[in-house]
Amino acid sequence: MNEPILEVRHLSKSFGANVVLRDIDFTVSPGDVTTVIGPSGSGKSTLLRCINLLETPTAGEVLFHGQNVAARGVDSTAYRSKVGMVFQSFNLFNNMTVLENCTVGQKKVLKRDGEAARQNAMRYLEQVGMAPYINARPRQLSGGQKQRVAIARALAMEPEILLFDEPTSALDPEMVGEVLNVMQDLARRGMTMIVVTHEMAFARDVSNHVVFMADGVIAEEGDPAQVFSAPKNTRTQEFLSRFRNA
Helix, strand or coil: CCCCCEEEEEEEEEECCEEEEEEEEEEECCCCEEEEECCCCCCHHHHHHHHCCCCCCCEEEEEECCEECCCCCCCHHHHHHHEEEECCCCCCCCCCCHHHHHHHHHHHCCCCCHHHHHHHHHHHHHHCCCHHHCCCCHHHCCHHHHHHHHHHHHHHCCCCEEEEECCCCCCCHHHHHHHHHHHHHHHHCCCEEEEECCCHHHHHHCCCEEEEEECCEEEEEECHHHHHHCCCCHHHHHHHHHHHHC
16 A cells, blocks of 8 residues: 555635635545546635645644644745646746746756756656747747646656646636646656646546535545546535536
């Protein structure tokens, strides 16, 4: 049995009096592709931001290889180098080339020399099909291309887990497929991923674990075949009926 990479235990998050997450529990093992689905405002993105320590949980634990990284005094930069994040809005540096975007973190955080960082970046830019664009700046790229660069940048840090926060929702419809194809390829290669998404077909066909959130709680979770074909919770049934009828 694989030891879990990540365990979320009794995680809660409040902003003032507004409780966004309540008593969240789930486990991620190596090679898992976990998709987090649910209506807007259900706390999905906040959950990712708590896992990545961009938000501080109000209560509960985030265990990475058994260590509670949400505790005081934990080196969040070192942890984040192991847990990569791909954002909805790409978050590329506009004043840098594609290649520079993919080497800057390696040099600053991992202390790699320039040539090692460049070779590593090129490997992942080739993997996502963006090697021909290494001298371009983000403004010269389409949304789908920017997101593929953002994925390569995250991979170049060689994380143990990749978090995706609605990676396709800022894209034009014709660009969604190229990003999902890259993510599908990562899943086939055994990358451990947690993906917040509205792409139900991806959740059903690519992930091995689906978490359905509603009103800040996990209403249902399990195997995609079970959750999609025979959801037990009425909220899940209502939510997925819209997808089936689309």
